[in-house]
Amino acid sequence: MSTTNQKQPEGMGTPTTPIPNKSKGSERIVAISVVIGVLLLAVIGFLTYQNLSKSRQLEEKVSQLEEAERLRLELEDQYDRALMELEELRDTNAELNSLIEEQIEELNAQRRKIANLIKDRRRLEEARAELAQLREQVASYIEEIEALKEENAMLAAKADSLGMRADSLEAQLAGTLAEKEQLAQAQAVLVTEKERLADKVHLASVIKVADVQVTGYKQRKGKSPSRRRTAKNVDLLRICFTALPNEVAKPGTEKFFIRIINPVGETLAIEELGSGTIVNPKTKEEILYTQVAEHEYANEEERMCFDWKPNINFQKGNYTVEIYNKGYLAGQGSFVLK
Numbered sequence: 593m594s595t596t597n598q599k600q601p602e603g604m605g606t607p608t609t610p611i612p613n614k615s616k617g618s619e620r621i622v623a624i625s626v627v628i629g630v631l632l633l634a635v636i637g638f639l640t641y642q643n644l645s646k647s648r649q650l651e652e653k654v655s656q657l658e659e660a661e662r663l664r665l666e667l668e669d670q671y672d673r674a675l676m677e678l679e680e681l682r683d684t685n686a687e688l689n690s691l692i693e694e695q696i697e698e699l700n701a702q703r704r705k706i707a708n709l710i711k712d713r714r715r716l717e718e719a720r721a722e723l724a725q726l727r728e729q730v731a732s733y734i735e736e737i738e739a740l741k742e743e744n745a746m747l748a749a750k751a752d753s754l755g756m757r758a759d760s761l762e763a764q765l766a767g768t769l770a771e772k773e774q775l776a777q778a779q780a781v782l783v784t785e786k787e788r789l790a791d792k793v794h795l796a797s798v799i800k801v802a803d804v805q806v807t808g809y810k811q812r813k814g815k816s817p818s819r820r821r822t823a824k825n826v827d828l829l830r831i832c833f834t835a836l837p838n839e840v841a842k843p844g845t846e847k848f849f850i851r852i853i854n855p856v857g858e859t860l861a862i863e864e865l866g867s868g869t870i871v872n873p874k875t876k877e878e879i880l881y882t883q884v885a886e887h888e889y890a891n892e893e894e895r896m897c898f899d900w901k902p903n904i905n906f907q908k909g910n911y912t913v914e915i916y917n918k919g920y921l922a923g924q925g926s927f928v929l930k
Contacts, residue, residue, distance in 0.1 A: 663710050663719055670723070671703050674730040681737045685744055688737065695733045702726050794873065794918060797841040799889060801833040801848070801915045804925025811901065823906040823929040832897040833915055833923060835889060846889040849881040849916040850898065855909025862902050873919045881916065 678692050678699075706726065709719035808826035809817035820826050831850055849870055852860045859880045861867035866883045885898040906929055914924045 659716055660710050663716065663723060664707070667703065667706050667710070667723060667726075670726060670730070671699065674699060674726075674733075677730070677734060678737070681734070681741070683741070685741075688740055688744065691740065692737065695737075699726075699730070699733075702729065793840065795920060797838065797918065798920045798922055799838050799841055799846060799848075799917045800836045801917070801923035802836060803895075804831070804833040804913055804915060804923055806831050806852075806911065806913050806925065806927040808906075808927075808929060821928075821930050823908045826906050826929060827903065828899055828901040830897055830899050831913060832895065833925070834893060834895050835887070837892050839891065841889065841891065843890050844888070845886055846917065848885045848887065848896075848922070849879075850883050850885060850900070851879065851914040851916065852882045852900070853912040853914070855907050855911065860902065860904075862904075865900070865902060870916060870919050879916065879919075 675696065678696060682689055682692055702722070703726075706719055706722045709715045709722060807830045808820050808823075809828040809830060810820045810825050811817045811828050817828055817830075829852065831852075833848075835846075835848075854860055860882050861880050867881060868884070869878045869880050871878055883898070883900050885896070887894075887896050908929055910926060910928050912924065912926050915922050
């Protein structure tokens with residue numbers, strides 16, 4: 593159908609209105625729809641990427657939690673088995689049990705360390721390494737204990753062998769001691785007999801003395817001593833006696849201990865002039881003597897004299913003189929000062 597454009601009649605005064613272009617409006621709508629679609633696709637893509645990232649993170653966290661739980665269970669199982677194995681190795685040996693206690697304490701410390709690593713999911717690799725080291729540590733502990741037990745068993749066997757040998761040696765020693773005791777008793781008898789014989793010989797070798805005489809003298813300067821009888825005039829005593837022959841005594845230097853006893857029973861003794869004590873071999877009594885005189889004895893009768901000048905005032909009365917040889921009384925005499 594054709595359309596004929598007709599002119600409007602003049603004088604009407606109405607403007608002409610153009611008819612809208614429909615194709616341009618459609619293109620605008622399409623463009624807007626495309627932009628909206630692109631934006632929607634971008635939003636959908638971003639949300640999809642974000643969801644995928646969160647999903648991966650969630651999966652990773654779940655995996656870490658599962659791994660941590662697996663390591664925790666493995667740690668507890670390994671610790672319990674190690675503890676049971678160590679406890680089974682205990683025995684009556686105090687040293688061994690002390691070592692096991694130390695090892696259990698070290699295992700507890702290692703267990704706490706690994707448990708703390710497992711709690712930190714970032715350190716699971718380190719926890720796995722420590723767990724592997726724990727297995728090696730337990731194996732080392734058990735090997736050490738087994739070696740110690742084997743050593744103890746060897747020592748125990750050696751101790752048993754030594755104990756048997758000790759018992760044998762003890763029996764031999766008991767027999768030896770019994771023999772030694774018998775010999776000691778026999779020796780004691782011999783020693784006693786020997787001492788008895790020695791005492792007899794010693795006593796038999798005592799040189800007896802006779803005719804003991806003491807004379808008082810007055811010593812004057814530049815003159816020979818003159819004999820006196822009164823106590824106030826005497827300042828020197830001359831003791832003379834005769835040594836008798838004795839075939840048992842050996843020739844040689846003999847000591848004669850002279851003891852002068854005053855009228856009141858006191859022994860005259862001045863340490864500076866050679867006084868001292870001797871012991872009686874038989875009675876063990878200590879005897880104070882006035883002076884000791886040495887003489888070369890030739891197993892024959894001989895008269896000998898010795899002077900004693902104490903520079904003291906003598907008392908009046910009866911004096912006793914005792915002569916000792918080898919600790920025994922060999923002879924005695926007396927004198928009077930008026």
